Amino acid sequence: MPFKDSGQGLRTASSGFREFKSRMSNKQTPFVMLAVAVVVILIGPFLPPGLRSLVIEIMILCIFAMGYDILLGFTDQCSLGQSIFFGTGAYGVVLAISYLNANLWLALIIAVIASIVLAFLTGLIAVRLSEAYFVIITAIFFSIFYLLSLSMSWLTGGDDGISITVPSLSLGFTELSLYNPLVNYYFAFFFLIISYLILTRVVGSPLGKVFISIRENSERTKFLGYNVFRYKLIAFILAGLFAGLSGALYAIRLRYGSADFFSFDWSVLPIVWVLIGGTGTLIGPCIGVVIMSLFQYYVSAWWAQYLIIVGVLIIVILRVSPKGIVGYIRSRKGKVKEKG
Amino acid sequence: MPSIDVSTLLFLLSDGLLWGFTIALVALGLSLIFGVMGIVNMAHGDIYMVGAVLALYVLEWTGNFWLSIIIVPVVIGLLCVPTERFVLRPFEGRPAVTMIATVGIAYIIQQVVLATFGGMHEKMPNPWPVVINLFDVGYSGYRVLIAVISVVIIIGLWFFLYKTSYGILIRASIQDKEMANAMGINSNKIAMATFALGGALAAIGGVLAAPVTQVFYLMGADVILLCFIIVIVGGLGSLKGTLIAALMFCTLQGGMSIILTPVEAKVAIFVIMILVLLFRPRGMFAK
């Protein structure tokens, strides 16, 4: 098709920023994020140890949640098998350190690569299936991996797990011990920022836009000439990668890995995070992590069956706000704007 | 290589086959719900578990195990009705969301049972301690009995689905929802009845299994894995496929236990499922 020069030089040459719906953010978001980042950096040394440990946990799980958002929020694939990659990441680190004597960086790389490979192989089978089949097959994958992690205790330590001595973190010019909670704090923060930057990049790139097309109408996306299967697989691998990274960091923080990393809770929690906070927003799932972690931290202390509330919460959130908290705030904002 | 004794193998195969009829009940419930509602009930294994737990309570209160075969499925079926109406129906037309809601139900069931029944493994006394000679090995008569009961229930289910008008409506909804709606079938009522029926089938499975397994608040996990694999291979929503796959896999699992540990047998079945999926992505018997 011939494209004539339309004469409106400036307008046609300008980019399409404005016409892209701002799903992630508005203009202030980068500043808000920067402010949050600065606050997190500054308050690190002043936090009481219990709370600091909680913040470290939250930062690590945010990585997991944002990765899962790519899968559920951007390509509409509801996987119940994410604990596979969380556990693989954890054991990648634990086994690399205890058997191969790997340093921290190598252990992390091994963990992430293991998750990617596993996500690729499971994705090859699961992603081509339709919605209900996808959910059920990922649930089957989860069950098998959990079963194996429990029974192959010679490798995994089963329920008791394997403890490790975390090697010190070498930065070239200096060596830092992760047994210092403050180092651990900034270590987790570093990976959170890196993951956030990578994922915002992905979401804003052509790849991210194709993901959204698939979520909005996967059939039509096929008719545009996209190999939808391949894109869904990429999203599946991305989610697996960040789940693996998160699991690896989590194992480093706890200095051990056990079959519990493969348990069903770690498959369900990502869904809860993303649904609470809002799908397709990256920030929303992080808010979901904060809420759920605070909730778990404070409620589980006085009520052993707090998981009942998790169950009720899942159903209530699905009912009340299908787009999550971020979606709710945004719709409120829209209403205010209309009035003003 | 240990030598494989033919009669031992036959014994294990028949043991698996007999167990297959009970598993088929549970899997048929799952498949029926999928066929009509388009969702996989993630709480199905936990309903099975509740069936077993309630059987224990019925035995405790009445001293009669056999009563629970009637009472428990009715109770569960009645509980399923409001669950479908108030928890699941609002999500109608959004299968993935509905399935996540059933995960919520699963959590609630597990934790309520944990809070009331406790987290220990309970063993139920064998209600029919008769020993039968099967391939020169003494075999529990109760295991044969539950297979017979399961077969009777399956035949009853078939009769209900193929001979009664209500069953035919359910099958029509499985075949073609839009057509069923166009014919004036109340799809809400059908969904509600199917969810109750599916739940009742899982509960009967739990009741029958209670004396031969350990009753435990997480006992659903094992069975649900097997049922998932069965319905995937049989084809979601295909009742014949589900029945055949259930019998096939349980027999296979029994046979494999001669050389494999239970976990290895599960992995082997999992591998078979993957192979089937690679060639038939919608299962062996799907249309």
Next chain:
Amino acid sequence: MKLLETAGLTKNFGGLVAVDEVNFAVEKGELKGIIGPNGAGKTTFFNLITGSLKPTRGKVSLNGEDISGLPPHLISRKGISRTFQITNIFPEMTVYESVWAGVNSRAKQPWNPFIHAGAATDISRKTKEICQMVGLDSKMGELSTNLSHGDQRVLEIAIALSTEPILLLLDEPTQGVSPKEIDTMISVVRKVSEVAAVVLIEHNMDIVLELSDNITVLENGRTVTEGSPSEISANREVQKIFLGIE
């Protein structure tokens, strides 16, 4: 060589023959109409060409190349694009994004994660030109779901056009469009036919007769007759088929 040619194209659904031995051809630059009563197999015929359905028998070829049985995304890449009878758009995406998605599919690296999708490139320029061509340029930032039905039908065409097809299959573009917006739609179809060959399924006989170079009449999955608009409107058999329908 014909642009598109089907030879003995047949589709059975169980016992029902939806498309029966259809031989059909489109020349370069042609606008070809397909008419026929409901259930004549028109949409099934499109589904066979675009890969949504696999033919039971017969062959589809594009520029002499056999494309029958290819999956939809590969057929799209060969240069066939289509619209849908029931509006099939991306609800929560803006007009710009929807068209952009199609243009981007022809980029060298449509999956590139390292650049910003909003960057000023050939893709954004082409996207805007397509929006201008169909007259949606003032609504580029609007969500598709918020458009009027008529605009959604135009967007449907814009999305199909965004992959730069050599052959465009339009499935009842005026379906449900208000009389006021029908003229816009006719002019859009005209403009589109200048850049690609078009096959048009349409219920409104006036529109088909006005727009088409040639018309094929289908009934019960079979070709009844073919000819120019004047031949078709004079044909007794066609009049019989449409008596009581139109």
